[in-house]
Amino acid sequence: xxxxxxxxxxxxxxxxxxxxxxxxxxxxxxxxxxxxxxxxxxxxxxxxxxxxxxxxxxxxxxxxxxxxxxxxxxxxxxxxxxxxxxxxxxxxxxxxxxxxxxxxxxxxxxxxxxxx
Numbered sequence: 001x002x003x004x005x006x007x008x009x010x011x012x013x014x015x016x017x018x019x020x021x022x023x024x025x026x027x028x029x030x031x032x033x034x035x036x037x038x039x040x041x042x043x044x045x046x047x048x049x050x051x052x053x054x055x056x057x058x059x060x061x062x063x064x065x066x067x068x069x070x071x072x073x074x075x076x077x078x079x080x081x082x083x084x085x086x087x088x089x090x091x092x093x094x095x096x097x098x099x100x101x102x103x104x105x106x107x108x109x110x111x112x113x114x115x116x
Contacts, residue, residue, distance in 0.1 A: 002028060002105040004097055009110030012087055016114075020082040022097030022107050027078065030054035032099040034080045036071060038112075040093035050100070051080060087114045 008020040022034065036048040049061035051071045059071050070083040080097060092114045097107040 002099070004029075004099060004105055004107035006095075006097060006107035006110045009095060009112045011113045011115065014088055014114055014116050016087055017083070017085045018087065018112060019084070020095055020097075020110060020112075021079050022081070023077065023079045024099060024105070025078070027054075027075070028099055028105070029073065029078055029080050030075050032101050034071075034073070035098045035100055036069075036080075036082045036095065037098065038091075038093040038095045040090075043093075045096075046093075048082065048095075084112075087112075089114045089116045 004022050004024045006022050012018055031053055033050055033052050035050045037045050039045040047062050048065050048069055049071050051073055052058040054075050068085050072081045094109045095112055096109045099105040
């Protein structure tokens with residue numbers, strides 16, 4: 001079983017920034033596309049964005065995520081990041097990363113709370 005380990009969540013004030021990390025074993029995060037998702041209480045999971053395998057390293061974001069969220073990869077650290085800027089209270093939720101493919105491997109999730 002492949003486990004992705006997430007870190008970097010927490011409580012911040014509106015307007016602040018956070019960077020979430022998603023680390024996997026070996027080079028699995030280089031070989032696969034990695035997606036970031038969030039889910040607020042009582043709402044469906046929302047797709048934040050995706051980064052393609054390291055061979056192409058392209059990013060794409062959900063329409064409402066463009067501009068404040070950036071996904072990047074550090075292959076030397078087997079880590080994919082989600083940089084979140086100018087956070088708003090509506091950004092609060094549980095954030096998860098996933099190495100896409102068959103099967104999908106998920107991180108454990110990390111809570112982000114943005115106070116107004």
